[in-house]
Amino acid sequence: MDLVRRVQAMQEMARQARGTGKKIAFVPTMGALHDGHLSLVRRARELGDVVVVSVFINPKQFGPAEDFARYPRDLARDADLCIQEGVDHLFAPEPDEMYPPGHRTFVDMEGLTTVLEGSARPGHFRGVLTVVMKLLHVVKPHFAFFGQKDAQQALIVRRMVKDLNLDAEVVVAPTVRHEDGLALSSRNAFLGPAERAAATVLSRALGRARQMVEREDVRSARAIEAAVREVLAAEPRARIDYVAVVDAETLEPREEITGETLIPLAVFLGGTRLIDNALVRPPAAPRPPAGDKA
Amino acid sequence: MDLVRRVQAMQEMARQARGTGKKIAFVPTMGALHDGHLSLVRRARELGDVVVVSVFINPKQFGPAEDFARYPRDLARDADLCIQEGVDHLFAPEPDEMYPPGHRTFVDMEGLTTVLEGSARPGHFRGVLTVVMKLLHVVKPHFAFFGQKDAQQALIVRRMVKDLNLDAEVVVAPTVRHEDGLALSSRNAFLGPAERAAATVLSRALGRARQMVEREDVRSARAIEAAVREVLAAEPRARIDYVAVVDAETLEPREEITGETLIPLAVFLGGTRLIDNALVRPPAAPRPPAGDKA
Numbered sequence: 001m002d003l004v005r006r007v008q009a010m011q012e013m014a015r016q017a018r019g020t021g022k023k024i025a026f027v028p029t030m031g032a033l034h035d036g037h038l039s040l041v042r043r044a045r046e047l048g049d050v051v052v053v054s055v056f057i058n059p060k061q062f063g064p065a066e067d068f069a070r071y072p073r074d075l076a077r078d079a080d081l082c083i084q085e086g087v088d089h090l091f092a093p094e095p096d097e098m099y100p101p102g103h104r105t106f107v108d109m110e111g112l113t114t115v116l117e118g119s120a121r122p123g124h125f126r127g128v129l130t131v132v133m134k135l136l137h138v139v140k141p142h143f144a145f146f147g148q149k150d151a152q153q154a155l156i157v158r159r160m161v162k163d164l165n166l167d168a169e170v171v172v173a174p175t176v177r178h179e180d181g182l183a184l185s186s187r188n189a190f191l192g193p194a195e196r197a198a199a200t201v202l203s204r205a206l207g208r209a210r211q212m213v214e215r216e217d218v219r220s221a222r223a224i225e226a227a228v229r230e231v232l233a234a235e236p237r238a239r240i241d242y243v244a245v246v247d248a249e250t251l252e253p254r255e256e257i258t259g260e261t262l263i264p265l266a267v268f269l270g271g272t273r274l275i276d277n278a279l280v281r282p283p284a285a286p287r288p289p290a291g292d293k294a
Numbered sequence: 295m296d297l298v299r300r301v302q303a304m305q306e307m308a309r310q311a312r313g314t315g316k317k318i319a320f321v322p323t324m325g326a327l328h329d330g331h332l333s334l335v336r337r338a339r340e341l342g343d344v345v346v347v348s349v350f351i352n353p354k355q356f357g358p359a360e361d362f363a364r365y366p367r368d369l370a371r372d373a374d375l376c377i378q379e380g381v382d383h384l385f386a387p388e389p390d391e392m393y394p395p396g397h398r399t400f401v402d403m404e405g406l407t408t409v410l411e412g413s414a415r416p417g418h419f420r421g422v423l424t425v426v427m428k429l430l431h432v433v434k435p436h437f438a439f440f441g442q443k444d445a446q447q448a449l450i451v452r453r454m455v456k457d458l459n460l461d462a463e464v465v466v467a468p469t470v471r472h473e474d475g476l477a478l479s480s481r482n483a484f485l486g487p488a489e490r491a492a493a494t495v496l497s498r499a500l501g502r503a504r505q506m507v508e509r510e511d512v513r514s515a516r517a518i519e520a521a522v523r524e525v526l527a528a529e530p531r532a533r534i535d536y537v538a539v540v541d542a543e544t545l546e547p548r549e550e551i552t553g554e555t556l557i558p559l560a561v562f563l564g565g566t567r568l569i570d571n572a573l574v575r576p577p578a579a580p581r582p583p584a585g586d587k588a
């Protein structure tokens with residue numbers, strides 16, 4: 001596997017691959033790879049001739065009080081995993097390589113970036129959009145893979161690609177979960193044993209919401225949100241940051257569950273903030289294309 | 295010549311050209327083509343195998359009180375000129391094609407976009423950067439051509455391309471002028487005969503500044519700005535919007551002329567706002583790469 005540390009080298013490689021008619025499939029990550037990432041890599045392998053994984057902990061998407069400094073880093077382990085998965089290029093630039101002195105250009109979006117995670121983490125999505133745009137220009141993928149676990153991120157990246165006419169296809173893959181339901185996340189490593197046990201409350205709360213919508217045909221967003229909050233409140237170690245019931249495309253609050261609906265939540269367990277979500281729809285509503293289901 | 299009205303068709307053409315190893319040279323314009331634009335087309339012809347000109351009057355870069363509605367439009371004439379110059383593809387999309395409903399993504403920049411033209415025209419450069427980014431994604435050029443007449447635009451486009459790792463080379467070509475010195479501009483068409491005669495005051499004022507810096511070795515920015523204002527003030531039809539003496543890269547005000555210095559100005563003649571600029575440097579200072587001189 002080819003480890004690439006420089007933008008120019010990566011770009012040259014991408015140029016060559018495209019020049020010889022190869023399809024580039026790209027999985028951008030912040031490292032600390034887990035089976036969620038690897039499921040994306042496997043999909044990339046299926047769709048692309050050349051698979052590129054990036055490992056870059058993007059300082060611009062962390063707030064000053066957030067966990068940038070302690071975010072888990074282990075490039076050797078990430079590289080081993082990529083080798084095992086048959087990744088062709090691992091692109092792992094330093095922050096200075098991605099943001100040399102004088103950098104001052106940003107991509108931003110009206111509306112979708114200031115609610116939910118954007119409200120809890122001001123500037124977060126500006127950082128995400130900017131780095132994804134840069135990475136797409138450097139890696140030049142035909143396909144770029146994102147996980148449904150970060151539902152809002154997947155949505156805004158898709159929106160950016162469409163709005164700015166990027167010639168790449170965004171593929172959103174289902175959230176990978178532990179057997180007990182906890183969504184895989186690099187931040188799970190921060191959980192102590194008791195917190196780890198308590199963390200199943202996120203998926204249990206979302207499971208309750210899914211059951212209400214899809215089995216019991218409950219249509220009241222208020223009733224569903226209340227039920228989710230009730231499940232979360234029963235876990236004394238969990239502190240709710242937000243729970244919402246929103247339109248899956250516009251992220252606007254729903255009153256009644258009609259079409260496809262996103263139920264995102266953010267919960268603190270000790271000092272660790274975890275997010276998860278469920279995409280739900282009433283029994284009668286048409287199903288969206290495959291691959292978008294949490 | 296191929297007239298292209300759809301984003302998807304243009305993108306497909308660009309993909310094909312790149313796939314066969316052709317170099318794409320791109321001149322983005324707002325139409326009302328004049329010799330300034332055509333000088334860019336001729337440079338494009340030299341550097342590229344495929345020459346694409348876009349004609350798109352970008353609504354997002356006009357303020358609500360600006361001249362979007364009356365900006366000159368004549369696609370038939372623009373097409374004739376492009377045919378004469380051997381342009382391969384003329385890309386002329388409608389506003390809805392570039393900004394379909396729901397569009398909400400923007401490119402913006404800290405600092406450089408809020409001074410000079412950006413201060414006089416809030417939001418202007420956000421609109422410029424966004425449409426240029428979109429056009430670069432649609433046309434996929436190896437070379438993109440901009441005129442030094444819009445010095446700040448050329449600077450921020452270059453900065454965006456660098457900051458966001460766009461794999462395109464920005465070429466900035468010298469301002470083309472009438473024999474009497476007036477810089478070619480589509481907005482010159484708005485000038486009545488007396489205003490047209492008065493409009494030479496812009497280049498005369500800049501000529502005075504250049505003489506002071508390059509011949510008389512004047513180093514005081516204040517003295518140079520005062521001299522420029524004096525020339526402009528002597529023309530009763532001219533109303534100054536701004537005159538500045540700034541660092542050519544950072545656009546920060548200079549006190550002393552040391553390295554390469556930009557002297558941009560904006561002047562109203564009746565209801566028409568014209569801009570022009572001079573790039574100057576003290577006799578001893580090293581010259582910049584060719585092609586950047588006004």
